[in-house]
Each structure stands twice: as C-alpha cells, then as structure tokens.
Amino acid sequence: MCGICFVVNFTASPCILQENVCKKLRNRGPNCSKNITITISDPVYSCLFSGHVLHMRGSLTPQPLLDADGNIFLWNGEVFGGLTVGTKENDTEIILQQLSLCKCNSDILSVLSQVKGPWAIIYYQKAEHCIWFGRDFFGRRSLLWSCDSEQSSFMLSSVSICLPNPESVHWQEVPAVGVYRLDLKSSSQDGNWKLELYPWAHPDAEPPNDFTWEGLPSSISLMINNSRLFITSLIPLMNMSITTPNLELNLSSQNSSCDLKEFLKSAEKREMVGSFIGVLSEAVRRRVQCLPLQDTAAQDTNNKAAHVAILFSGGIDSMILAVLADHHIPADRPVDLLNVAFKLQELKMNQVSRKKGHNQKKDCTNADAPSDQQKSNCFDVPDRITGRAGLQELKNLSPARKWNFVEINVTQEELKEMREKRISHLVHPLDTVLDDSIGCAVWFAARGVGIISEEAGQRQHTSTAKVVLTGIGADEQLAGYSRHRIRFKSSGLEGLVKELAMELGRISSRNLGRDDRVIGDHGKEARFPYLDEDVVSFLNSLPIWEKANLFLPRGVGEKLLLRLAAMELGLGASALLPKRAMQFGSRIAKLENTHEKASDKCKRLVTS
Structure with missing residues (x-):
C-alpha cells in the first residue's frame, strides 16, 4: 500500500x-x-x-x-x-x-x-x-x-x-x-x-x-x-447459461440447515464446494502470509499484537474469512475482529425502549450515571449481536486462537467531527448518502480503536494490524443483495445473471476506490480475498444456479455456494444469516435523515 x-x-x-x-x-x-x-x-x-x-x-x-x-x-x-x-x-x-x-x-x-x-x-x-x-x-x-x-x-x-x-x-x-x-x-x-x-x-x-x-x-x-x-484480462467471461435443472424441486424441507445438508449429500456438489473452499483458502493465504517485516519486533516479543484484522459483522462473508485466516496464521498470533456500532440518538433510543416495553430508567440516555453495562447496551446494534455470536462460533472451532473482538463504539458527535475533518475528503469524489454511510462505517472500523471484553473486564484496544481483510465481492458474485431477488422475481434467471455481470463490472466505481482510500487513511492495507483473480475466475465458470438458488428462502438461497462452504468448514448459525448491509447492521443509517434515499446526494459530504 x-x-x-x-x-x-x-x-x-x-x-x-x-x-x-x-x-x-x-x-x-x-x-x-x-x-x-x-x-x-x-x-x-x-x-x-x-x-x-x-x-x-x-x-x-x-x-x-x-x-x-x-x-x-x-x-x-x-x-x-x-x-x-x-x-x-x-x-x-x-x-x-x-x-x-x-x-x-x-x-x-x-x-x-x-x-x-x-x-x-x-x-x-x-x-x-x-x-x-x-x-x-x-x-x-x-x-x-x-x-x-x-x-x-x-x-x-x-x-x-x-x-x-x-x-x-x-x-x-x-x-x-x-x-x-x-x-x-x-x-x-x-x-x-x-x-x-x-x-x-x-x-x-x-x-x-x-x-x-x-x-x-x-x-x-x-x-x-x-x-x-x-x-x-486474466478473468474469464461470466457463465451466462440459464438452462437449468428444476430448481424448485430443491426445496427439501422447512428446516434451512437440513436444506443445506441435503445439498451436501451429493458427491458432485461436495466436490464443487471443496474446490471453492480450496481456491478461496489460497486467496486468503496469499493475503495473510504476505505480511510486512516486523518493524516492532522488539516490542512484540510476546506475540500479543495481531498482524491481520477482519472487518467483522458475524455474517457469513466475514465468518468464512476468519475461519480460513485461522488456517494460515500461526496459532499463537491473535486476530483482530473489528466490529463497529453507532449509538442511536436519544429520541430514537427512547422510542425503541418504549416499543419494547422497557423501563425508561434502564435506558442509558435517561440515567444520570449510566453503568458500563448500560453504556454497552446503547451500542447493541444488529452487527454487534451477530458479531458476538460469531465470536463464540470461532472460539468453538479454534479455541487455542486468541480472537480479539474489538467493539468500536461511535457517538454521533464523533461521527460528525471525523466526517468533517477526514472522512468527507476521502470519500470524495463520491457523494451519495450510501457513500457517506459506508465510508464512515468502514473508516471507524478500520481505525480499530475500541474495547475488548474479557473475564477480567473491559480493556481499551487499538489494532496495529497493517492488513485488513474485507468481504466485499461476495454479494456481488453470489446474489447476496435484496435487489438480486427483486430482479430474479421480475426477470428470472436471465435477468439475474445480467444483474450479476453488471454488479461485477461496476464494482470499481461503486465501492473499491472509496474503501481503499478510507482504509488506507490509517496506514493499513485493504485486501479483498473474494476478488482474487482465481476466486472470481472459478465463480465465473459456474452457472448461476450453482452459486445461488433464489427459489430457496432468504438466508439459504442467496450465496448458496458460500453457505454450503460454511457448513463444510464447521460453521453453524452464521451459515444461515440473511444479508444485512453494513449501514443497517451498524445502525449508522439510523443516525441521520431516515427519509433519504441511498442514491441521493449527501449534503453532509460537502467540504471546502
């Protein structure tokens, strides 16, 4: 970088x-x-x-x-x-x-x-x-x-x-x-x-x-x-075939995990899933082992510093990256899991509290001296909850590894300050509401300043990892977004494959330049295993129905191949989590004008 x-x-x-x-x-x-x-x-x-x-x-x-x-x-x-x-x-x-x-x-x-x-x-x-x-x-x-x-x-x-x-x-x-x-x-x-x-x-x-x-x-x-x-180009053209088996017959039961296990009974399917795991694992290996020579070796004699961090929501994309990184990073080296959450405004917190029937005295926004637990609850956004669940899965799979689950809590005041000072200039020349939400969320996550909860209590932690893995590219190739289901319902498989081809073609202008600028601002390097040339080549070679089956319900059919890989790697509940965009999972989208559209020009990004 x-x-x-x-x-x-x-x-x-x-x-x-x-x-x-x-x-x-x-x-x-x-x-x-x-x-x-x-x-x-x-x-x-x-x-x-x-x-x-x-x-x-x-x-x-x-x-x-x-x-x-x-x-x-x-x-x-x-x-x-x-x-x-x-x-x-x-x-x-x-x-x-x-x-x-x-x-x-x-x-x-x-x-x-x-x-x-x-x-x-x-x-x-x-x-x-x-x-x-x-x-x-x-x-x-x-x-x-x-x-x-x-x-x-x-x-x-x-x-x-x-x-x-x-x-x-x-x-x-x-x-x-x-x-x-x-x-x-x-x-x-x-x-x-x-x-x-x-x-x-x-x-x-x-x-x-x-x-x-x-x-x-x-x-x-x-x-x-x-x-x-x-x-x-080293990337082959996408397989646009739409001549398929009867996908609707693949609905085996009402139990989603049983559906996935039913797929894996096929030797052909397991071989394909194994090949996918192999090529993705190699992509992760290249990115976690091509690391900087340690210029802080004298201060790092106890192997307490992580060299690799992962933008981590506990969703399937980041969970698989964590599992595969665990295969290639020395067992005595920690891995930082960067989980960002934005504190809701007081009015919205009170509204949420009343809707849930909670006692307002327990709301941290009303307490004169809120406890640490109450402060923590203010940041229990969806990605924090799934992140903690994902952390437990990783601990079960690899108990010897030290997983640093870094809770990065951002108030509206700090968001406003850092957006004006640094983030708006990094997001530029992109200027939409979506660019603002994702750019800010990724900037704070990559900064890696937060707390880690341990048995002895909470401690401050700042990630020093120069390498930051991100799961971008999985949804674009494996039909992970809700708009893919909408296109499938309106135009069938033909419309879906065209949508995916368009997604991959525009990813440079929609996401990657912005994310590189935002993460690089911390002196860290963004690495994208799902966009490794060999991974994309493998996925482009497959017909659409091997990558996603949108006849299946949400949480199963989209990113089907990735979910099957998660099952093979030993993951449980996280393999079945539906897609939740970062701006919603971190709740940054709830901090501002909720009537804004993602494609609107964002006035908060105007700089001088």
Whole structure:
C-alpha cells in the first residue's frame, strides 16, 4: 500500500504539491516519503512525482523509483501471482525491472496483464515523453485525476481534496477500464492533454472500439489507441447459461440447515464446494502470509499484537474469512475482529425502549450515571449481536486462537467531527448518502480503536494490524443483495445473471476506490480475498444456479455456494444469516435523515 501522486504542467516552473495532499498521502504511506521533480526544456514541461510507502514486503524501498534510463515509477499494489516475487524481494522493484526491459507499448501491456493482485501505477517513460497510468481490472486501488485548465496542469493521486474553486479543478476516479497513456510531447506542443486508452479485453472476446468518459474538460482528448492494442484480462467471461435443472424441486424441507445438508449429500456438489473452499483458502493465504517485516519486533516479543484484522459483522462473508485466516496464521498470533456500532440518538433510543416495553430508567440516555453495562447496551446494534455470536462460533472451532473482538463504539458527535475533518475528503469524489454511510462505517472500523471484553473486564484496544481483510465481492458474485431477488422475481434467471455481470463490472466505481482510500487513511492495507483473480475466475465458470438458488428462502438461497462452504468448514448459525448491509447492521443509517434515499446526494459530504 502506498500513497502516490503525479503533477505535470506545461511550464519550466517546478510543480508544487499542496501540503494537505501530502498529509493525506503520508497517512497511507507512513514508513517512507520521497519526491522527485524534473524539468524538460524540449518539449517544455515539468513534473513532480511523490511516493509515500507503507512497508509491506521485502526491504523498505522508497518511492518513486528511478531506473538507469531515467524512467520513474510509482506503484501502489501487491503482486499475489502472475509474476514471480521472492519472499524477500520487493514487488515495486520487480515491476520496474520488467517495465525497464520493455521495447514497445505492447510489452508494457504484457507485463501489467500478468499481475495478479490489486494495483494502481504511474510510470514515466523518459525517452518517449509519456506517462502510463491506470488501475487493475477490478479497481481495487484508488487512483484519481484532476485537470486545472487555468493552470495547464494535470494531476494523478491516490487521494483527493475538495478545492475552493471546483469550477477550475474537478477530481474524478480514473475508470478501471484499461491503462492510459498521456503523451507529454504532443500535449505540450498544442496545449491540450492527449490521452490514449488501452482497454481491458478478454482473449476470447472483441476488445471495445469506443469509450466515453463523462465530464472531461474540453482541454483533454481521450481516444482508444490507434494501434488497437489492449491489455489482456486474466478473468474469464461470466457463465451466462440459464438452462437449468428444476430448481424448485430443491426445496427439501422447512428446516434451512437440513436444506443445506441435503445439498451436501451429493458427491458432485461436495466436490464443487471443496474446490471453492480450496481456491478461496489460497486467496486468503496469499493475503495473510504476505505480511510486512516486523518493524516492532522488539516490542512484540510476546506475540500479543495481531498482524491481520477482519472487518467483522458475524455474517457469513466475514465468518468464512476468519475461519480460513485461522488456517494460515500461526496459532499463537491473535486476530483482530473489528466490529463497529453507532449509538442511536436519544429520541430514537427512547422510542425503541418504549416499543419494547422497557423501563425508561434502564435506558442509558435517561440515567444520570449510566453503568458500563448500560453504556454497552446503547451500542447493541444488529452487527454487534451477530458479531458476538460469531465470536463464540470461532472460539468453538479454534479455541487455542486468541480472537480479539474489538467493539468500536461511535457517538454521533464523533461521527460528525471525523466526517468533517477526514472522512468527507476521502470519500470524495463520491457523494451519495450510501457513500457517506459506508465510508464512515468502514473508516471507524478500520481505525480499530475500541474495547475488548474479557473475564477480567473491559480493556481499551487499538489494532496495529497493517492488513485488513474485507468481504466485499461476495454479494456481488453470489446474489447476496435484496435487489438480486427483486430482479430474479421480475426477470428470472436471465435477468439475474445480467444483474450479476453488471454488479461485477461496476464494482470499481461503486465501492473499491472509496474503501481503499478510507482504509488506507490509517496506514493499513485493504485486501479483498473474494476478488482474487482465481476466486472470481472459478465463480465465473459456474452457472448461476450453482452459486445461488433464489427459489430457496432468504438466508439459504442467496450465496448458496458460500453457505454450503460454511457448513463444510464447521460453521453453524452464521451459515444461515440473511444479508444485512453494513449501514443497517451498524445502525449508522439510523443516525441521520431516515427519509433519504441511498442514491441521493449527501449534503453532509460537502467540504471546502
């Protein structure tokens, strides 16, 4: 994980990076910071490259990297496969070595197409006077751009800021549809920015022949490259088959757990579930064993610090990640389970209390000196309750493991303060009510500051894990959202598979850039096992009815394959929990205007 930034303008004056941008970049990369500036006289332009490193692999390698030919490289990513990176090697150095050997544009595309793992790059080719930039196929790492037409400057960055003059500078997420090439020579000569797109394409499908990027300033021209080159996707096309067995006959009983066990009586089904567990387990292994060298070893002699944390609700997605992480993390090493809850407003707490027939004297909002137990009850949101139940399941499965269930309690006052100070700038340029809710919930969860309840009582805990596993991608691929049932009811299997294909295609713009910026703000790296290239390839190879059976009831039919995997892994009640979105499970959605729609523009995210 790194914070990377690039600025170029058509003058000989040195580029300057604003301090508020530098601070946000340093939050992402606290271990090492470095800038390189260059000025070219023919053609005339000046550049600034800024790299801020979170040390995750091999020896600490400052960025930007400069090779013998004067090429400059900024890399924010992890190589989990495709290219060989030794356990003591640094992947930034390996990628630059490969790029330095490239003789033509197709060679560069070939190198990048081999990488399995999340990445965002900025690469300056000195001899060609050009900048290559882009994000991986899913957009798992943030990269934003802005163009200041008044100052004739172009900027790329992991994070953005909202500037006082939005008419002059407008930030956008770089679409994860391919790799871009900015021709500095021709741009300098005519004063306009010339971008070429090298789109992602499947080997067995025609590459796109056009692309529209909405909101481009008139000073930028974007077109698909004239040579019709493309970057090859490692992900096969989704199986769109809808010729199915009679799924309605799979309803075996009124007992949901019996339904799942009935499926597992089939040898063919168990083999498929075993294959899925195998590929997902390997994805988790890559992400929990590719860990930073311990720079706090002297303070960590008792193995009390967790190196891995999980965004944890007790739902099936996070439970399976916890079980599989347990298989690959040393038994004496704790795992932090980060569980976030937002305190309801006093009026709403009183309403809930009256509806349940509780004595108002027991309501912590009415007590002059509430007890610790009463304070805790104020945060007993749905995800806290299922989280505690999930913790007990994990303890039963792996009693030797120390599971740190971190209760992260957020008041409305702290939410308002941190949204204004930090979160709104990280969520930007996304701006909906949903972005606000999820962005805030993930930011507080990833910060990892909370309490742990033990036999001796409660104690404060701050997670120091640099790796944060998140379950994003499971619902999008396995029909976990309620809108999938709605689409299935209205359009059948054909509509459902189209919906899932659309979900996966838009995940970069809907979720991943935002979540990467929010989690990275704490100097931690978000890792997405469900979006591992091999996991997605496996799921894309299956027909829809093997992944989900929406003829079955809620809590069983959606994410059916994942529920079967949970049963095979020894999980119980958590295998049958229906989907509950984070904004509702943590109750952040109840703190604000309940009449808002998720897609509405969020006034709380307006910054200056």
